Amino acid sequence: MQTRVSEPKTAGAAGVAPPQIGRRYDFRRIEKKWQDEWDRRRAFDVDADPDRLKYYCLVMFPYPSGEIHMGHCRVYSIGDVVARYKKMCGYNVLHPMGWDAFGLPAENAAIKAGRHPRDWTVANINRIKEQLHDLGMSYDWRREVTACFPDYYRWTQWLFLLMYRRGLAYRKKAPVNWCPTCATVLANEQVVGGACWRCETPVVKKELEQWFLRITDYADRLLDDLALLTGWPDRVLTMQANWIGRSRGAYIDFPLADGSGERLRVFTTRQDTLCGATYMVVAPEHPLVARLISAGGPGSEELRRFAERARNLSEIDRTSDPEKEGLDTGLRCVNPATGETIPIYTANYILLEYGTGAVMGVPAHDQRDFEFARKYGLPVRVVIKGPDSPGSADEMTEAYDGPGVMVNSGRFDGLSSEEGLEKVAAWLETEGLGAKTTIYRLRDWLISRQRYWGAPIPVVYCEDCGVVPVPEDELPVMLPYQVDFTPGVSPLARSEDFVRTTCPGCGRPARRETDTMDTFVCSSWYYLRYTSPGHDKTPFSREEVDYWMPVDQYIGGIEHAVLHLLYSRFFTKVLHDAGLVGFVEPFTNLLAHGMVTKNGAAMSKSKGNIVSPDEITVRFGADTARVFTLFAAPPDKDFEWTDSGVEGIFRFLGRVWRIVHDLGGAGGAGGSPSPDEADRDILRSAHRMVRKMTLDIDRRFNFNTAISAAMETVNDLYRYAESVPPARRSPAVVREVLEKLVLCLAPFAPHLGEELWQVLGGEGSVHDQRWPSWDEDLVRAEEVEVAVQVNGRIRDRVVVAAGTGEAELRELALALEKVRPHVEGRKVVKVVAVPDRLVNIVVK
RNA sequence: GCGGGCGUGGCGGAACGGCAGACGCGUACGGCUUAGGACCGUAUGGGCUGGUCCCGUGGGAGUUCGAGUCUCCCCGCCCGCACCA
Numbered sequence: 001m002q003t004r005v006s007e008p009k010t011a012g013a014a015g016v017a018p019p020q021i022g023r024r025y026d027f028r029r030i031e032k033k034w035q036d037e038w039d040r041r042r043a044f045d046v047d048a049d050p051d052r053l054k055y056y057c058l059v060m061f062p063y064p065s066g067e068i069h070m071g072h073c074r075v076y077s078i079g080d081v082v083a084r085y086k087k088m089c090g091y092n093v094l095h096p097m098g099w100d101a102f103g104l105p106a107e108n109a110a111i112k113a114g115r116h117p118r119d120w121t122v123a124n125i126n127r128i129k130e131q132l133h134d135l136g137m138s139y140d141w142r143r144e145v146t147a148c149f150p151d152y153y154r155w156t157q158w159l160f161l162l163m164y165r166r167g168l169a170y171r172k173k174a175p176v177n178w179c180p181t182c183a184t185v186l187a188n189e190q191v192v193g194g195a196c197w198r199c200e201t202p203v204v205k206k207e208l209e210q211w212f213l214r215i216t217d218y219a220d221r222l223l224d225d226l227a228l229l230t231g232w233p234d235r236v237l238t239m240q241a242n243w244i245g246r247s248r249g250a251y252i253d254f255p256l257a258d259g260s261g262e263r264l265r266v267f268t269t270r271q272d273t274l275c276g277a278t279y280m281v282v283a284p285e286h287p288l289v290a291r292l293i294s295a296g297g298p299g300s301e302e303l304r305r306f307a308e309r310a311r312n313l314s315e316i317d318r319t320s321d322p323e324k325e326g327l328d329t330g331l332r333c334v335n336p337a338t339g340e341t342i343p344i345y346t347a348n349y350i351l352l353e354y355g356t357g358a359v360m361g362v363p364a365h366d367q368r369d370f371e372f373a374r375k376y377g378l379p380v381r382v383v384i385k386g387p388d389s390p391g392s393a394d395e396m397t398e399a400y401d402g403p404g405v406m407v408n409s410g411r412f413d414g415l416s417s418e419e420g421l422e423k424v425a426a427w428l429e430t431e432g433l434g435a436k437t438t439i440y441r442l443r444d445w446l447i448s449r450q451r452y453w454g455a456p457i458p459v460v461y462c463e464d465c466g467v468v469p470v471p472e473d474e475l476p477v478m479l480p481y482q483v484d485f486t487p488g489v490s491p492l493a494r495s496e497d498f499v500r501t502t503c504p505g506c507g508r509p510a511r512r513e514t515d516t517m518d519t520f521v522c523s524s525w526y527y528l529r530y531t532s533p534g535h536d537k538t539p540f541s542r543e544e545v546d547y548w549m550p551v552d553q554y555i556g557g558i559e560h561a562v563l564h565l566l567y568s569r570f571f572t573k574v575l576h577d578a579g580l581v582g583f584v585e586p587f588t589n590l591l592a593h594g595m596v597t598k599n600g601a602a603m604s605k606s607k608g609n610i611v612s613p614d615e616i617t618v619r620f621g622a623d624t625a626r627v628f629t630l631f632a633a634p635p636d637k638d639f640e641w642t643d644s645g646v647e648g649i650f651r652f653l654g655r656v657w658r659i660v661h662d663l664g665g666a667g668g669a670g671g672s673p674s675p676d677e678a679d680r681d682i683l684r685s686a687h688r689m690v691r692k693m694t695l696d697i698d699r700r701f702n703f704n705t706a707i708s709a710a711m712e713t714v715n716d717l718y719r720y721a722e723s724v725p726p727a728r729r730s731p732a733v734v735r736e737v738l739e740k741l742v743l744c745l746a747p748f749a750p751h752l753g754e755e756l757w758q759v760l761g762g763e764g765s766v767h768d769q770r771w772p773s774w775d776e777d778l779v780r781a782e783e784v785e786v787a788v789q790v791n792g793r794i795r796d797r798v799v800v801a802a803g804t805g806e807a808e809l810r811e812l813a814l815a816l817e818k819v820r821p822h823v824e825g826r827k828v829v830k831v832v833a834v835p836d837r838l839v840n841i842v843v844k
Numbered sequence: 845g846c847g848g849g850c851g852u853g854g855c856g857g858a859a860c861g862g863c864a865g866a867c868g869c870g871u872a873c874g875g876c877u878u879a880g881g882a883c884c885g886u887a888u889g890g891g892c893u894g895g896u897c898c899c900g901u902g903g904g905a906g907u908u909c910g911a912g913u914c915u916c917c918c919c920g921c922c923c924g925c926a927c928c929a
Contacts, residue, residue, distance in 0.1 A: 024882095193926095234848075234849095235847095235848060235849075235923080235924075238847070238848065238924075238925090239848095239923095239924060239925080242847080242924070242925050242926095243924095243925085245925090245928065247928070247929085249929085266929080267928095267929065268929060269928095269929070270929085281929090324927075347927095348927085349927040349929095350927080350929080351927080351928070351929090353928095354928050354929075355928075355929060356929095358929090359929045360929085361929095362929095366929070367845095367927095368927055368929080369929085371927095439928090439929095441925095441928060558923085558924095561924085562924095631856090631857095631867085631868070632856060632857085632868090633856070633857070634857085637857095638922095639856070639857095640855095640856080642855080642856075642869075644855090644869055644870070645855090645856070645868070645869055647869085647881095648867095648868050648869055648870095649868080651868095651882095651883095652867095652868080654882095654883090655883095658883090704856090704857070704858085704867085704868095705857090705858065705866085705867080707867080707868090708857090708858075708866065708867035708868075709866095709867085710867095711866095711867055711868075712866075712867070715867090718884085718885095722884085722885090785863080786863090787862080787863040788863095789862090789863085789909085789910075791909080791910090792909065792910050794863060794896085795896090796896085797863075797896090818896085829909085830909060831909085832862090832909050832910075834862060837862050837863085838862055838863070838910090840862080840909050840910060841909085842909045842910090
């Protein structure tokens with residue numbers, strides 16, 4: 001994509017139109033003027049510079065599904081403020097933008113509109129780019145990446161092959177999640193509560209041969225390295241930890257009692273309770289059950305019906321059904337610790353996918369097992385005695401799952417349950433019956449998609465050579481344009497031209513893989529591509545990546561807490577292991593922003609509650625749109641859209657425009673040379689504003705309070721202008737205050753910032769200036785009002801010199817007329833004096 | 845069920861354990877105007893006996909000289925995970 005305006009570089013500010021003298025904040029003229037100027041100067045292009053500190057500010061790239069709304073406006077405004085602020089702080093700032101341009105919505109919309117997904121996507125991209133341009137976003141458009149273009153997906157495919165070479169991409173037949181509406185499979189992360197994350201259709205299980213990425217190989221590191229992410233919100237870290245779901249325990253093999261020598265393997269985190277296992281339970285889909293059914297013995301018909309019923313329940317019903325149903329399979333096995341023969345049940349509360357799909361039932365120490373045992377009359381045996389737990393099974397009304405001392409456990413009696421975990425595992429190992437192990441909730445990442453609009457998986461199937469990866473020098477495997485992409489079977493399978501190929505190994509006819517990759521593969525590495533978008537030897541230049549990465553500030557929605565953010569971490573670790581990058585985590589700091597809602601719901605086309613930034617920019621301007629979305633709430637919170645609030649911001653920017661013209665235009669002529677009290681006050685206001693805005697932006701991204709600090713100083717300026725006649729104003733002070741104000745507002749309202757910087761006669765672009773500093777001594781008030789309390793109730797206030805000591809405050813307070821009646825006749829127990837704050841007199 | 849977050853005016857939201865409600869919206873009144881839905885100013889948590897008096901941060905207790913803030917219990921809302929062995 002070409003940028004919108006790309007005229008040759010010309011002289012700088014000299015060519016800029018002079019500021020307009022008038023009484024009106026003419027945002028249309030101002031914004032157009034500066035956008036043109038930025039385009040002409042290519043003001044936002046950046047290059048690596050080893051002599052300068054870098055700062056990589058990144059907002060999650062959008063899916064170009066149409067026009068953008070105020071939610072987008074908000075998040076890009078956040079990114080733009082951070083980028084412009086950091087630039088003013090002296091950093092070499094990378095602030096790129098691109099398009100997560102492959103994906104189902106393009107295909108679905110294209111089918112509906114009768115347009116090709118590519119054309120639809122490109123049209124949307126152009127439209128959104130225009131909108132971002134009109135909002136004054138400071139992107140280096142030379143670095144734009146578009147995931148659906150061959151020069152990008154070539155490298156997505158290359159990375160797939162890297163994974164393949166490293167044994168991390170593999171094909172497997174497995175029961176997978178199928179969304180009937182989207183007509184494709186989904187990764188586990190893309191199933192929310194048993195339904196498709198996009199269209200909320202309940203997913204069904206299908207047995208298919210598919211491509212997976214072995215993310216589970218990285219489960220430990222993905223979990224452990226969360227500790228490195230001190231700049232991430234806790235809730236995201238928690239969500240990832242939950243998702244990975246590491247569970248340490250042991251597997252145990254229970255020999256079947258039929259003399260076959262076969263064993264039934266379970267996973268448990270409580271091997272210390274082994275002697276309390278009085279029965280076994282397997283999932284209805286467990287192979288053992290299937291075998292019993294096909295063997296056709298007594299009871300097999302009942303078993304078949306039971307397994308059928310469980311299987312036919314959707315994922316949602318299965319996991320939300322609290323009633324435990326079970327059935328004795330008739331099989332028996334031996335508890336290796338007690339030598340007892342115990343029954344094997346099958347039950348609906350056992351999940352095939354988790355652990356081994358079988359558990360040992362320890363009713364005394366697991367609540368689910370307890371309920372199940374009571375329902376089916378199975379024995380309950382206490383093997384752990386907690387400090388307050390009942391000693392006998394008969395007294396139990398619920399399971400005891402806490403720690404305690406092992407009882408009824410033979411050789412293990414007397415051990416603490418903690419020791420028992422070790423000792424039982426050691427014993428199992430010497431007996432060859434089990435060992436300690438760790439399992440995860442995380443599954444391998446299913447990346448095959450039976451749809452058209454994605455990056456083709458670069459492999460070929462040859463009758464003789466089997467699965468053959470496409471050689472790197474033949475990449476990209478181009479996605480053909482002319483394809484019947486209506487869903488059904490994989491659309492690419494219908495394109496004979498695409499499918500038919502020759503085997504890279506033996507040269508004989510072969511067939512291409514016709515599935516495409518999950519778009520989350522494309523978005524797992526785009527942040528690397530921004531560093532060197534034209535690079536054509538590898539996905540990215542090592543040198544550029546070493547300079548720019550990791551991303552210093554990543555900004556995006558909480559909905560990707562697990563999905564995109566987990567996948568990207570995985571990719572980064574693989575690239576690190578492959579020696580392609582030097583870091584192990586891609587995103588140092590993460591800001592999870594809130595949504596902009598209207599009528600209580602996130603803005604979306606389907607809900608019809610979209611407010612377009614265009615509506616706002618036309619009526620009030622881009623600066624108003626930006627400042628309002630930042631002012632309405634702290635960035636991590638949702639906020640409900642209101643039109644009336646927008647006008648308030650428009651008023652504020654108009655006030656800024658006018659006060660700068662009134663006080664600062666024409667060089668701020670005349671005035672008194674020596675600053676008086678009013679001058680000191682307004683100067684203090686400005687220094688306070690700088691301090692507050694700096695800390696609010698830097699420390700916690702509270703742009704709302706940063707903006708309110710600027711509003712306070714503007715209010716102070718109006719009071720100053722009204723109360724101090726021109727002849728008595730100090731030009732130096734006025735100038736300093738106005739400069740600080742304009743510099744501080746520049747990242748928020750960049751067009752107005754440039755214009756007013758010019759009005760003040762500033763050199764060059766306001767965005768090339770240094771972020772202002774403040775003087776702590778000036779910030780401190782000369783006089784402060786100290787509250788005087790008696791027993792915690794305010795009785796008076798007194799103005800004293802700032803920094804007045806405790807002793808003096810105490811005396812002052814006790815002498816106050818309004819205080820005396822409350823103190824007289826009582827005993828002063830204590831006086832708490834906090835300088836510059838308050839005095840609290842405690843009486844009895 | 846487990847984990848996390850949140851509850852403050854009519855509204856969005858501010859408050860290192862130290863004067864609750866900054867800032868903005870809305871509302872009311874005044875000014876300026878031929879006019880204004882522009883602009884400037886003043887007021888704006890509630891109550892009454894109009895005192896810088898009392899009450900007020902979902903409810904209740906506690907710690908403290910002092911609690912929106914810390915602790916415990918309860919109520920309500922939101923999010924994540926959820927029969928995870």
